[in-house]
Amino acid sequence: MAGFVSLDGLFAGRHFDREIIILCVRWYLRFKLSFRDLVEMMAERGLPLAHTTIMRWVRHYAPEFERRWNRFARVVGASxxxxxxxxxxxGEWVYLYRAVDREGRTVDFRLSRRRDVAAAKAFFRKALKTQGSAPRVITLDGYAASHRAVREMKAAGALPEVVKLRSSKYLNNTIEQDHRGVKARTGPMLGFKRFCQSSRHDGEGLDAFTKRVN
Structure with missing residues (x-):
């Protein structure tokens, strides 16, 4: 398999079977579980583990697992x-910009300390780079800065003029409901300790489980 380490190589030198490692990492990313929840669950199965061991597994394997999952990911829609x-x-509130398509599949996300036009533009630039093409339509809530960001990007040529911009609270219920999955997942983690940690693309950042909650 071009570009991927073999499974034997991926788990070489580990003291636990790869099935146990995969199970712990998958459950942590998919469900509302903390490292200590997983320690207790494994103990009930006769497997004594330290929570720091599972934490190291998540840090190490989540990026690789995500690469492999992405091979089977469906292309997001144009809405x-x-x-x-x-x-x-x-301990401080920051802003998580997210977009999904009409089926609820994650388009992209971006964490920002500010909620303004510049932050919205940065999110759209990131989403366009990730997806490789512009959407047919973008649906927003009534927040003016996001609308202005789209208009200015269209005027500058960063977004095609044909992209339709609309505001609909009813249609945006899809993304508003989807936020619940992310917040339910971050709850057992007791929040992030550093902004750079929560922004990065690895097992302790938002990227892996933001995609897996869908």
Whole structure:
């Protein structure tokens, strides 16, 4: 398999079977579980583990697992619904920009300390780079900065003029409901300790489980 380490090589030198490692990492990313929840669950199965061991597994394997999952990911649709929500980092609220398509598949996300035109533009630039093409329509809530960001990007040529911009609270219920999955997942983690930690693309950042909650 071009570009991927073999499974034997991926788990070489580990003291636990790869099935146990895969199970712990998958459950952590998919369900509302903390490392200590997983320690207790494994103990009930006769497997004594330290929570730091599972934490190291998640850090090490989540990026690789995500690469492999992405091979089977369906292409997102051309109708994007974007919204912002709040998560807590080091006791302070920051803004999580997210977009999903009409089927609820994650388009992209971006964490920002500010909620303004520049932050919205940065999110759209990131989403366009990730997806490789512009959407047919972007649905927003009534927040003026996001609308202005789209208009200015269209005027500058960063977004095609044919992209339709609309505001619909009803249609944006898809993304607003989807935020619940992310917040339910961050709850057992007791928030992030550092902004750079929560922004990065690895097992302790938002990327892996933001995609897996869908």
């Amino acid at each position: 994007w619904r974007m919204d912002e929500t709040y998560i807590k980092v080091r």
